[in-house]
Amino acid sequence: MILAQAMPVKRIAELIGEHDTRLWRVLEHYVDRAREQADYSDLRQLGVDETASKRGHHYVSLFVDLEQARTVFVAEGKDASTLERFKADLLDHGGRAEAVEEICCDMSPAFISGAESHFSQARLTFDKFHVMKLLNDAVDRVRRQEQRERPELKHTRYLWLKNPERLSAQQRLILETLCPASLHLKTVKAYRIRLAFQELWEQPPALAESFLKKWYFWATHSRLEPIKQCAKTIKKHWQGILNWFQSLVNNGILEGINSMIQAAKARARGYRTVKNFITIIYLISGKLDFRLPT
Template identity: 30%
Template structure:
């Protein structure tokens, strides 16, 4: 038979005395291995809050069982006494055990394995593989994240951050997310999408808000106002993707308006042809096929107004491709072009660009964007789809911190 040292390695426990092993029959006819253990002399009778050695108070509620990782196909349990201790600082509490965290009925190795697997596989796979429920997986992930963040300040050292929102459920339910541009990790997230939510972040940041140098975001005023009030020295930088999207939306609105006008005049054929140009107009020129390039060239002769709007949209893209001084000059020229183009949608675009011109210039000079945030949002949408949705925002926030916050624990036993 294997010696006790090997059995302790198999069970994933340390500072533990293995008393004996017993096999039990389950009601389903399976086999259950029960290991009777106790903390060794070094770890016995310690406070679960401060880890202080304390005097025994009473036997508590008797013996308890904890779930370790399975041994092959056989389920295992650890069984031990759960006495209570009297701590001078925390009063009477159930004594800590070296194989599990306070309040958990699973060993530390088991919880770390569940958290790692949840970060890399669907919950349905985790529940099937480790024989736990969805609710148990969510509770374990929440506890693992709480332990990982207990002794660390994730808001320390922030200089360049990005702020965005993501819908986590139907009915306009949003999370506000803050990402550190230095490493791309999520440093803060909370339910809501308004000034009050973002002010909660700045309350947690405190005086360290003075160290912020750049904040990337879209054109939402609920982001701009708190940043100006709480970190006035930070440069607000508009995300290039959102700015270019303004131009793309204006171009598409013009195309739809022109197609509707043609239909009202009974010209169904030209209206249908114009409707089919949507993707040709909004795609990057380098991604167009030969047929699409031919169609676009035809628009230059058959629909000069739409083609002129297309060129304005393309110049907006080139503003961010040029960067710095070149982009600044292109932006000024683009705004002037929008003002005199006499196309309603682009006159409005010119007014919007004029309003946000200082923020766009900040983007050109810093070279920052919300690309990391958009990648994070895409990842969180995939997480939500993989989990078939989350009932509470806290569950999604915990998964976001696990997978995109750098808090995923390593698999136990791996070097």
């Protein structure tokens, strides 16, 4: 079991002279048995995200106990029914939907709908990393549109997506040459709007909504269509963004688990079936007690 957490099953099979399909059956048996015995009665903070199971539009949804930093459920797909399936699985493991106090997810309509239908009492917080990605995507769309007429913006994509303190000395120099007001670059304006939004997370809770209202007015009057569209999306998800100031939850733990899962998938060069993929996810991130003989 330990080997399978760090090495592709196919490689283990080659080392021990066994067919990998037999090893997968053994792994699935022990993972399924350990999950049957798992107790999720203390789950209070839930993180939800999707991860790609294979190339193309094939996903599984991850449900993570944010306090225990463990994957408690994996569902095929990323629609609203995944929340319903998780609720049923939670009941099977000693948990109660009513006991879940916080849910953190991206702004996926499917996840929102599922959370509201099956965990209506939980406070829904939109993950701030996904909110910032929304802003970054808007800035990048402004840059792509503008660089057709302003060739000096070519090859500058990451200058606008990184925080200033993470830029190299050379990148900071290039940024400084593009920022003077005399150049009238729309991308610079979009970048400053993004940086301003980022200051939201540093506001005292009592001032957060007032700050966000001022930012929203600026963004919607920016005359930059991608920024205006982004601001309207933020308005639509207003309360879930502001809920962060009470819950302080984010999916940083889940993103770390997701990275670990994708690294395992890359080492294995993909998995033959979704069942195999789900088994590996539980194995490396479920913190299961396999109760193996020593």
